[in-house]
Amino acid sequence: MKNSTRYTRQIALPEIGALGQQKLQNARVLVIGAGGLGCPVLQNLAAAGVGCIGIVDGDIVEETNLHRQLLYTLKDCGKSKAITAANVIKELNPNVEVKVFPEFFNTQNAFEIVSNYQIIVDCTDTISARYLINDVSLVKKVPVVYASIYKFEGQVSVFNYKNGPSYRCLFPQKEGLNAVPNCVSSGVLGVLPNTLGALQATEVLKIILEIGSVLSGKLLLYDALQYQTQIIDFSKNPREIENGLKNGFLIRNQDSDKVGATLTQETFLEKCRQDHCVVIDIREAYEEPKFNELNVVNVPLADLENYCGTLDKSQEIVLFCQSGQRSELALAYLKKEGFTKLSHLEKGIESIKIHLETK
């Protein structure tokens, strides 16, 4: 590697130089989510020579990903995103050490996964994962480089950087069952996550190289249709930091069996065939795909309170929705109501769609 000319053009920048390249080589970055944002982040970090990159994603490549997730090709469909992405970026830059976590980031594996990294890049696609990442990062005192997209718009920021503001300072978590929008996936312009992912990678490199000013306490807004960008300032809210820390410590300290269990596809399908389980589809009646296994009842989220009033608190209940966001919320709600045997399908019925089609 010493004699390679690979990094010549970036070492030529006085802000980087040989010392900066060494910093990149020593850096350990965890990328959570290897989808629309994750792909460009991984490509750019690997190309820049970031020494160790962790990739977390439990999803598989689907054809509908290919218009925006440029690490994957048609022949990768059906394969693990994390493993496929790792192979591609290792080929792109063999100097990079890549660690693969082919699983979804959740309360049970969070602390184990983040343990050896100095920066977390949030490339996930659910609000609950974003709060989880924030809270874990607060406890671990590592910064989060965040981006998220909606149709033609995107947001970028850096949280918990040198004791700076958190995701929760920007978006305090709303209590109650109404807080999560229906997760029928909306459309997205393919280049949009690539633009936002490149901005995220830029922030990661700036943090490692200690150059420029990092987007800490600043939310960058990007609108591709109007080509408008603007920066919104936000400051630290001690109460929100405390909420995040509290939740983070709770997750770190709890026994894994006390946490509302998240189900894999296989155990979920098994439970659907067990008579003693009540499987509740908490989606609205119009949502697709339908899933009419034996024990499934359809109780939209808003009616859950009434329905569960009729059930025994020790009844085993399995919840699912489209992508796992609403079911997670419902699970937390039922737990508070005193139900003891609860679980939910982590990534929703969407995640077993392929399974259903091939059945």
Next chain:
Amino acid sequence: MIINIKYFGLLADITKKKEEQMVLDESSFSVGFLKSKMESAYQELQNTNYSVAVNQAMAGMDTNIKDQDIIAFLPPFAGG
């Protein structure tokens, strides 16, 4: 007084506009007041989580809004 309100993400879908100008009788009021006013005009906003920025800085519920201020209604995006 006149204020300009910008809507982002899902909120632009709910209000069916990216921005609008509002003319109000009050000479100054709080973000909380504006929020409840907008939530009765667009009821779906009540079920949505969003933050409010005044002149490109995040504001609390009791932040004051003045004539010609630019207000942004910002929801978190989930997508990635």
